[in-house]
Amino acid sequence: MRVLFIALTTAMLTTAACTSADAAGSKVVPPPAMDIPAPAGLQTAVLAGGCFWGMEGVYEHVKGVKNVVSGYAGGAASDATYDKVSTERTGHAEAVRITYDPKQVTYGTLLQIYFSVAHDPTQLNRQGPDSGPSYRSAIFPQTPDQVRVAHAYLKQLTAARAFGRPIVTKLESGKFYDAERSHQDFMRRNPMHPYILANDVGKVSALRRMMPSLYRG
Template structure:
């Protein structure tokens, strides 16, 4: 397995921060201390298709991947790259910040069980959408917050929800999440898939990603399930 210099430095800085603050306990993001509102206009379940695809980017894909694997109605989660121009990018290329991609997760879900609006609420609960081109210890456009919509209905939902949160001042600062149509989602290397499951004791995971999973279970108990393998 190879890691980019940027990710290696992020892990080192996370370990250092963990030793300095509260014996290794550090909030993954200021956003995790906030309560994100329900969407004002949720789509009806009755008219939903049997399967839908969503793509989210909220910093390192390890934590976002772990969260959505634990959501009822989600049948598949893949870590990968979206929003860039290079064909079939690999991890090192994306990590260089020169391809335009951001680390993302592709979520296949049953909207009769969990709606897209509910997925948006979860997504905006587990990362900080006010941080521009960074998330926690990870810096660069490859870690930007983004929602890549797969339909006009999804675009309307995310635009409306972001406007609602900005109007209600859910976050202290304006939301900078990119909203764009999905062009192509490229699956990441195998070792990145379900990374959380095999590295639960890694300091980066403990400090940055485990709190996201814990938050999902605490705030969305009716949607929480045991993780996909």
């Protein structure tokens, strides 16, 4: 789907970029009522929310995040390649693995960013121009504490009717596999790429504008 999208005309691209910026910064949801007390050492979170280029780009700008890796989660190791995942038959979702310092940013705060600006949790098996289960909204908790916090937060946001439509985000299990080198740090290395301009720049702008205390330039 990304290949087709990149073929847009310049005029369409400009319009899409404006739309992306408006949509990405539309709402900051309340923080989770439950969070994880800061454990010792760096921790890991795995989140899926559409194209991993944009997800990675957002979290690379979050204070306390030490590293973000694009990859695949939810399927088998033998299918963890871009070509196979793009068939939409592997069970994988495009995802990011976030390594963070819990003394600087909590798991709950990472989830708040996820629901507020990183993606739209009401889109089922798609994000923006990309469609298929590999673009689904899914959280892959890495510890029992993360399971509890993510589950409670989903219930909290659903009860509060935080969005105009139902939240479709699911909690899933499965290993994370690094994506190909060409996909790593894609937004940082290709800031003028048509897809990035149309779909992802607005998300980073929304983080800076709507959640400035969490933003790192």
